Amino acid sequence: MNRKLFAVMLITAFTIPLLIVSTSAKNVKNPKILVVYYSKTGNTKQVAEDIAKKLNADIEQIIDLKDRSGTAGYLEAKKDAIAGNLTKIDKIKKNPTDYDCVVIGNPVWYNTITPAIRTYINNNKNSLKIIAYFTTALSSPVDETAPIFEKAAGQKVIASEGFLQKELSIKKKKAYDKKINAFAYRIVKEMKKIPAK
Numbered sequence: 202m203n204r205k206l207f208a209v210m211l212i213t214a215f216t217i218p219l220l221i222v223s224t225s226a227k228n229v230k231n232p233k234i235l236v237v238y239y240s241k242t243g244n245t246k247q248v249a250e251d252i253a254k255k256l257n258a259d260i261e262q263i264i265d266l267k268d269r270s271g272t273a274g275y276l277e278a279k280k281d282a283i284a285g286n287l288t289k290i291d292k293i294k295k296n297p298t299d300y301d302c303v304v305i306g307n308p309v310w311y312n313t314i315t316p317a318i319r320t321y322i323n324n325n326k327n328s329l330k331i332i333a334y335f336t337t338a339l340s341s342p343v344d345e346t347a348p349i350f351e352k353a354a355g356q357k358v359i360a361s362e363g364f365l366q367k368e369l370s371i372k373k374k375k376a377y378d379k380k381i382n383a384f385a386y387r388i389v390k391e392m393k394k395i396p397a398k
């Protein structure tokens with residue numbers, strides 16, 4: 202194939218999906234989106250901020266008021282996550298009822314959701330209209346915890362995505378950005394399918 206033609210095809214293949222995401226996220230039905238996340242060491246925070254930016258969404262960090270530092274904190278984290286315990290979280294600033302969709306980010310703990318995210322969805326179960334879900338993890342895939350999350354939230358998610366720690370590396374930025382864009386695009390696409398009330 203002619204080199205110039207191949208280069209044009211390559212550029213088109215990468216830019217068109219990006220243009221679709223950025224325009225549809227802003228224009229279609231103007232959905233109000235909130236990204237909520239818990240993050241102990243910063244990975245979920247990074248992904249949450251990038252998704253929020255892409256979706257032009259507001260953002261809220263959930264603060265677990267229980268001390269989870271050091272070995273004792275780690276052991277408590279283990280106990281609470283496995284038992285499905287709730288925890289005390291700081292007062293939230295954004296009211297989820299003000300949003301058409303809430304995208305919730307959870308770092309996987311012991312193959313399940315964190316006490317902080319469990320508490321947030323438990324406290325706001327009746328205020329969450331439409332939800333999407335993402336995880337960050339060392340190796341656990343999102344499909345492992347999505348059913349646990351949906352059960353705790355009492356509803357299905359419209360889209361989910363998992364980000365592994367190794368994918369957050371600066372060296373993999375292109376692939377990471379593509380994944381963020383694709384997830385944002387799926388959220389907007391699924392929202393478009395839902396009839397307006």
Ligand SMILES: Cc1cc2nc3c(=O)[nH]c(=O)nc-3n(C[C@H](O)[C@H](O)[C@H](O)COP(=O)(O)O)c2cc1C
Pocket residue numbers: 239240241242243244245246275278279308309310311312313337338339340341366
């Ligand atoms: C208490 C604890 C338990 C964890 N359990 C798992 C696990 O079961 N599977 C996994 O892939 N990663 C596990 N991880 C790794 C985290 O999910 C991963 O580092 C995540 O990106 C951390 O997000 P954060 O930086 O936003 O806190 C665990 C981390 C902690 C602190």
